[in-house]
Amino acid sequence: xxxxxxxxxxxxxxxxxxxxxxxxxxxxxxxxxxxxxxxxxxxxxxxxxxxxxxxxxxxxxxxxxxxxxxxxxxxxxxxxxxxxxxxxxxxxxxxxxxxxxxxxxxxxxxxxxxxxxxxxxxxxxxxxxxxxxxxxxxxxxxxxxxxxxxxxxxxxxxxxxxxxxxxxxxxxxxxxxxxxxxxxxxxxxxxxxxxxxxxxxxxxxxxxxxxxxxxxxxxxxxxxxxxxxxxxxxxxxxxxxxxxxxxxxxxxxxxxxxxxxxxxxxxxxxxxxxxxxxxxxxxxxxxxxxx
Amino acid sequence: xxxxxxxxxxxxxxxxxxxxxxxxxxxxxxxxxxxxxxxxxxxxxxxxxxxxxxxxxxxxxxxxxxxxxxxxxxxxxxxxxxxxxxxxxxxxxxxxxxxxxxxxxxxxxxxxxxxxxxxxxxxxxxxxxxxxxxxxxxxxxxxxxxxxxxxxxxxxxxxxxxxxxxxxxxxxxxxxxxxxxxxxxxxxxxxxxxxxxxxx
Numbered sequence: 152x153x154x155x156x157x158x159x160x161x162x163x164x165x166x167x168x169x170x171x172x173x174x175x176x177x178x179x180x181x182x183x184x185x186x187x188x189x190x191x192x193x194x195x196x197x198x199x200x201x202x203x204x205x206x207x208x209x210x211x212x213x214x215x216x217x218x219x220x221x222x223x224x225x226x227x228x229x230x231x232x233x234x235x236x237x238x239x240x241x242x243x244x245x246x247x248x249x250x251x252x253x254x255x256x257x258x259x260x261x262x263x264x265x266x267x268x269x270x271x272x273x274x275x276x277x278x279x280x281x282x283x284x285x286x287x288x289x290x291x292x293x294x295x296x297x298x299x300x301x302x303x304x305x306x307x308x309x310x311x312x313x314x315x316x317x318x319x320x321x322x323x324x325x326x327x328x329x330x331x332x333x334x335x336x337x338x339x340x341x342x343x344x345x346x347x348x349x350x351x352x353x354x355x356x357x358x359x360x361x362x363x364x365x366x367x368x369x370x371x372x373x374x375x376x377x378x379x380x381x382x383x384x385x386x387x388x389x390x391x392x393x394x395x396x397x398x399x400x401x402x403x404x405x406x407x408x409x410x411x412x413x414x415x416x417x418x419x420x421x422x423x424x425x426x427x428x429x430x431x432x433x434x435x436x437x438x439x440x441x442x
Numbered sequence: 443x444x445x446x447x448x449x450x451x452x453x454x455x456x457x458x459x460x461x462x463x464x465x466x467x468x469x470x471x472x473x474x475x476x477x478x479x480x481x482x483x484x485x486x487x488x489x490x491x492x493x494x495x496x497x498x499x500x501x502x503x504x505x506x507x508x509x510x511x512x513x514x515x516x517x518x519x520x521x522x523x524x525x526x527x528x529x530x531x532x533x534x535x536x537x538x539x540x541x542x543x544x545x546x547x548x549x550x551x552x553x554x555x556x557x558x559x560x561x562x563x564x565x566x567x568x569x570x571x572x573x574x575x576x577x578x579x580x581x582x583x584x585x586x587x588x589x590x591x592x593x594x595x596x597x598x599x600x601x602x603x604x605x606x607x608x609x610x611x612x613x614x615x616x617x618x619x620x621x622x623x624x625x626x627x628x629x630x631x632x633x634x635x636x637x638x639x640x641x642x
Contacts, residue, residue: 222616400640401547403633404617411616412608419607 170357223339223414231341235406238346242395246388254389262389264308269383270320271300271307276362277323284331289321296320322420325362326355330421339410347413470572470591470598471565477510478560478576481549486557503549504541512599513541515592519601520615524622532627539634544610546641548603552578555585572598 225231254262274297281290296312304311312318329351330336337350348356360366360376369375388394402408481503484490490499517537518525525533555578564575570593578585590602602611621630 222619402617403614403637404620407617407620408613411613415608415612 173357223410224337225339225410227338227340231339231410232406234341234343235409237343238341239405241344246385249385250388250392253385254392257389259390262386265386266390267300267304267310268307269386271297271304272364275364276325276359277321279362280323280325280328280359281321283328284323286323289323292318292321293323324352324355325358326352326417327420329355330417336414336417339414341406341410347409349414349417352417468596468598469565470567470589470593471562471574473598474510474574474589474591474600475562477506480506481552482557482559485553500545500549504545507545507549510598510600512592512594512601513537513544515599515601516540516544516611520611520618522615522619524618524627528627532631535631536634539631539638540614542638543614543634544603546638547610548605550641551585551605555580560587 257265274293277293278290278297281287281293295316296318297307299312299316299318300307300310303309303315313320326349334351336352340348340350340353342348342353345356365379366376398408398412399405484499484503484506489495490502514537517533517540520540521528521536528536558578558580560576560578561584562574562576566573566575572591572593574589574591576587576589578587586604586606588604589600590604591598592601602609604610618630621633625633
């Protein structure tokens, strides 16, 4: 069994057993629904292609699908909308005040450095995934960035690799790897707390968390893992504080907007576009103007 | 060099430069540039700055934008088959509201970048369609905008925008589809009007 080779022992035998089974079920569902989806979609096996932006026929076929684009497969929409509302409340009640407080207390430069630190820590994940995708150029870049930033950048707080060596961040996660291998995204899922995802990417996220160094250093202590994850997400949000509210301000149906945006973002990542990398970067300064 | 040769060289030079000028002007990027430049010019114009002069500023900008952007085409594409079932009056109302929405989203974003000069990165042409890749530079992160254009009798018009990786027409089409599932067209128009008011 593939998942049996992961060193699950230190995470507690019971947890490991259950998680192994869940991952197996998820990946089976994923493959089945992904396969079913590909029967109807006109995509190539082995790679996901971006919709052809120059496609014609504004009035589409009977299903109202225009110009080759399809509505994201969302069979669990009522449940997803419920969690979307939940996350929305979570954002305004907890995340936003915490973020505002955090941004006031911790200066922007520090938060950028923390962002670099968190991002650098996850380098093994990106390295392994780029290798799995056969992208040796990017794998090499990830490795170089990790070495440079961990040494010259002092444990990763500084992104010397980008600034002095012109080595930009390269994305790499297991969901993307699975996508490159041809696994369909399955159904769209809006998770409580974690936000937009899909079946494939959830499996990817679970797999990636086993590769994250922090999990190996604190003996599988769930509280520490959660604290780390939360801290990282709050810091990332503080660097791009307006992303969610902007999406809501532009959208008539924010749930659908986010669903489509997430789908397009993943397609772009899988088809190899470098621009979408999730590397936290400050977008706006205090006055709300873009820097 | 005798006179005949001089004339030949001169003629060739003139013809050559005319051809390259015409080529630059009639390429998608060549036609897009003046439109976008006029938008930037209004944004950086001090006499139009500030919240108070927003209406006047937007009016001026949209007068320029209308020349290079095909809002009717965008409206057709965003509604898909539903467009065909609409009366001419409803189509007109929709174009008006959807144009206003795009103005608030697209021009709003450009204004937030303070009128930085746009950099033109790439141009891809496929038949009568083209995609021009641009970026509005910012200190830490720029605003990538792709313009999808169609050749209408020699004029390249924008009929879709991709801002920060998100295709506007596709994104709004899915949103409108979802709204039309639980509402009729009049309901959609009302929601559009409400959204446009929220920008004021």
